[in-house]
Amino acid sequence: MKAAGARVLLTGASGGIGQAAAEALVGASASVMLVGRSPARLAAQARALLRECKDPMKPQVEWYAADLTRTASITGLAEVAAGWGANVVVHNAGLPGFGRLEALSATEMAQVLHLNLFVPMLLTQTLLPHLRALPEARILFVGSVLGRLGLPGYSVYSASKFGLRGFAESLRRELGDTRIGVQYLGPRSTRTAFNSEAVSHYNAATATAMDDPQSVARALVDLLESGAVERFLGFPEKLAVRLNGLVPAWLDGAFTKHRASLPALSQPATLSLDCPPEGPTDADTHSLMHSSP
Template sequence: MQLNGKQVLLTGGNGGIGKALSAILREQGAHVTVIDRTAGENTRVTNLADADELDALCETLKVQRVDILINLAGLMYFGHLPEQSAAHLSTMLTVNLEVPIRLAQAVLPGMLEREEGQIVNIGSVFGSLAFPHFTTYSATKAGLKGFSEALRREYAGKGIDVTHIAPRAVKTPLNDAKIEELHRRTSVTNDSPERVAKHIANAIVHKHKNVAIGQPESFFMRLNALLPGVIDRALVGKRDIANEILGSYKA
């Protein structure tokens, strides 16, 4: 796909990955509109967790040309499941899962009318390799993966391409001190936002269906699908490390 002149809508575009991705897409001639809570270049400031603001955005998108929708915005929670507040859980479910679905609903009619369009959902390896203490985050990313697969099959042959991309750990402000310590103690590799952005841009241009970034994570995702018990046992030790870290940060 040639990106020159394409109208791109990117949620979470003012974050680490988003800024790097916007720059790449603009270099290739795309017109990128960013949806973010913070102001930035060509940004529509929107709180996607606010029902009224989300409704207003969807109404706008129904009459606005969008050639490529990139659902990047997301929230993370690392902690014991009972300690996640109901408010934070609700916001995470909205931003990580409801928002991509709602935005896809809004742009699909126009794409179908033009018989061309691409929806790109940025998930996580945790969507296929669920990690203890990232329980609700893993659940939302698994849901996004399922949505992407079903959507692709629903509109096969209609000119709509659906791309799902699963990065591994990325060095962004989403990683607080506890997560950084977990990564260090479990030897997790953190990719740079720039590296991830390049993978996303490449997947868009080549219309890839499913992309998992990084090894050995990609291998373990496939192994988990075949032998989940093996992964269960492998992650018990990491769970215990996470318990130690979470305990050490309690007030």
């Protein structure tokens, strides 16, 4: 599929990788529907994308504001995306989850698993009848190298991304007799606000290489156009992914420095699940769509 013929539903569009992906997609002449929580940010982002677009044909850039941590918002999003004619779904929204397992509360763990894994599953399921009716469609999951390589400090986050990759692989095989392609992109650590100060310290202490979000965005467009089923970014991460798949126990001793660089455990987390996972949000926004001129 060429980006120029794509109508892309992009979740997490206002985040670091999301913004770069939107720029790369529009730069490749794809039409994009930006999905995020803040109407003001999305409207400004849509205007900027069209203003900076060099394509004289000006692809469509629209936006839809919704808090995807609220399951009820997914039906409305799917209906609007289908009406708009989306033929590519890029699942990019997500939450970080870093730290020793004992330091994470039950609510934090539920939030990560809900947004990183359950929401892409449910949105995909809701959109499948629409996607099946198209001449060609793609579902692209933005996962992580940590969906194939578990590191100390990322037990919950890796669980969400291992699950996401497993879902993508199973779904790809399930839809093998359809015109829907399923793809998985596994970036390594990326320079965005997604990383907390603790993660930045951990990366520095372990000499973890980081990519800029623009390089991840270029890889996303390349993956979409290539049709490859999955791609992991960075070296030695790509090698570690392969080794971990073949002989996972070989790498167990390679992460001593990573364990030593984790934040100190002050006190165990308490069990608290009094409210459903909602994640950080700018505001409780109603769902709306705006078509930018």
